[in-house]
Amino acid sequence: MQYIDEYRKKELILAVSKELKEISKQPITLMEVCGGHTMAIHRFGLHALLPPAIRLISGPGCPVCVSSQHFLDTAIACSKIPGAIITTYGDLIRVPGSVSSLEKEKANGHDIRIIYSVLEAVEMAKVNPDKKIIFLGIGFETTAPATAAAIVEARKANLLNFFVLSAHKVMPPVMKALVDDGIKINGFIAPGHVSAITGTTIYNDLPKRYGLGVVITGFEPVDLMLAILMLVRQFESKDPKVEIQYQRVVHVEGNKIAQALLTKVFELKDDRWRGLGIIPGSGLKIRSAFADFDAEKHFTVHVPEPVDPKGCICGSILRGLKAPNECRLFATVCTPSDPVGACMVSGEGTCATYYKYRS
Amino acid sequence: MCLAIPAKVITVDGASALVTIEDVEYRASLLLLNDVKPGDFIMLHAGFAIEKIDAEEAAETLRLLNEVANNSFQ
Numbered sequence: 168m169q170y171i172d173e174y175r176k177k178e179l180i181l182a183v184s185k186e187l188k189e190i191s192k193q194p195i196t197l198m199e200v201c202g203g204h205t206m207a208i209h210r211f212g213l214h215a216l217l218p219p220a221i222r223l224i225s226g227p228g229c230p231v232c233v234s235s236q237h238f239l240d241t242a243i244a245c246s247k248i249p250g251a252i253i254t255t256y257g258d259l260i261r262v263p264g265s266v267s268s269l270e271k272e273k274a275n276g277h278d279i280r281i282i283y284s285v286l287e288a289v290e291m292a293k294v295n296p297d298k299k300i301i302f303l304g305i306g307f308e309t310t311a312p313a314t315a316a317a318i319v320e321a322r323k324a325n326l327l328n329f330f331v332l333s334a335h336k337v338m339p340p341v342m343k344a345l346v347d348d349g350i351k352i353n354g355f356i357a358p359g360h361v362s363a364i365t366g367t368t369i370y371n372d373l374p375k376r377y378g379l380g381v382v383i384t385g386f387e388p389v390d391l392m393l394a395i396l397m398l399v400r401q402f403e404s405k406d407p408k409v410e411i412q413y414q415r416v417v418h419v420e421g422n423k424i425a426q427a428l429l430t431k432v433f434e435l436k437d438d439r440w441r442g443l444g445i446i447p448g449s450g451l452k453i454r455s456a457f458a459d460f461d462a463e464k465h466f467t468v469h470v471p472e473p474v475d476p477k478g479c480i481c482g483s484i485l486r487g488l489k490a491p492n493e494c495r496l497f498a499t500v501c502t503p504s505d506p507v508g509a510c511m512v513s514g515e516g517t518c519a520t521y522y523k524y525r526s
Numbered sequence: 527m528c529l530a531i532p533a534k535v536i537t538v539d540g541a542s543a544l545v546t547i548e549d550v551e552y553r554a555s556l557l558l559l560n561d562v563k564p565g566d567f568i569m570l571h572a573g574f575a576i577e578k579i580d581a582e583e584a585a586e587t588l589r590l591l592n593e594v595a596n597n598s599f600q
Contacts, residue, residue: 284573
């Protein structure tokens with residue numbers, strides 16, 4: 168397939184691997200922020216192609232994983248509103264909330280539907296005027312513009328029964344929070360599709376203030392290997408900067424239409440992340456001009472004090488402090504078919520990835 | 527979650543396009559992307575075209591990679 172096969176060529180991957188082994192001298196730790204990157208690194212077995220001095224750790228870029236227990240509990244409570252249809256992207260329905268999960272509520276007869284695109288939820292609202300369609304908005308800057316576009320479409324269609332429960336988040340504050348928190352890394356493998364929307368300037372602080380390299384990369388093995396090579400080169404020459412490896416998709420200025428829609432519909436708020444607590448300016452809430460689509464403003468639901476799963480170290484894993492095999496629950500009582508924590512649910516969760524590709 | 531897949535644009539119909547991924551047809555919303563033409567490749571994410579693939583930049587990345595490959599196996 169064009170734009171995929173050529174970036175999976177063995178000879179190119181091995182050539183970059185050989186070059187890396189030649190130039191890598193000092194120990195270096197890099198964080199791949201995006202869950203899609205974690206998945207690709209394990210799927211293609213890239214760890215085995217890196218010299219021992221290079222250590223990769225996984226970060227907080229899995230939206231299903233970082234969504235707070237409070238958000239899940241609110242979504243579960245919303246599913247019990249008479250006439251409500253909950254619409255969501257797939258993985259979220261399996262994440263255990265404090266006392267239930269969306270999957271269990273679906274089994275109990277509540278109407279919870281997995282959709283591929285938020286526009287399906289808008290269509291559902293049009294053909295079911297007597298129902299309340301509530302879309303669970305999760306995801307970073309890649310996904311949030313689609314939700315913004317859907318809200319604008321719903322306004323154009325004068326829909327009064329389409330609502331969004333927003334847990335959308337933005338990437339830069341959490342990356343800075345991890346560094347401020349004292350995580351010892353030398354650079355970031357930065358998310359390709361988030362950056363396609365935002366452009367590259369959101370990362371400018373990281374080299375300047377923190378001395379960290381940032382390379383924005385794609386999701387094929389050649390992309391990732393090349394990004395690691397670029398970060399090692401920056402590190403060895405003591406020249407941290409923001410670079411784009413994924414030039415076929417990412418441009419400095421980003422996608423301006425998507426950025427304008429994001430700003431039109433959402434504003435920043437302090438938001439709660441699983442394992443990381445509240446991070447200032449890290450979440451997206453619906454602006455008051457679009458309050459009629461805001462599920463949080465429209466519905467009053469009772470949500471008990473969140474209970475985090477006992478023994479689960481998902482929080483430390485999302486902060487890059489621990490690896491899944493350091494968790495007592497990993498692959499014993501916590502498995503993808505019966506997950507305890509969110510990181511074992513999502514296909515791009517660090518625990519689910521380690522479980523699938525464990526040796 | 528932030529995964530996006532390269533898809534080829536077949537026809538454009540207002541704010542939506544018919545695209546194919548390995549001959550399987552999908553609809554891609556064009557609410558986030560202007561100036562899309564048949565024959566373009568776009569990145570498809572959750573039913574939305576989020577960016578075009580720049581053929582020249584793609585070729586340049588591959589040229590640089592082949593250079594690394596040629597140097598390393600000489």
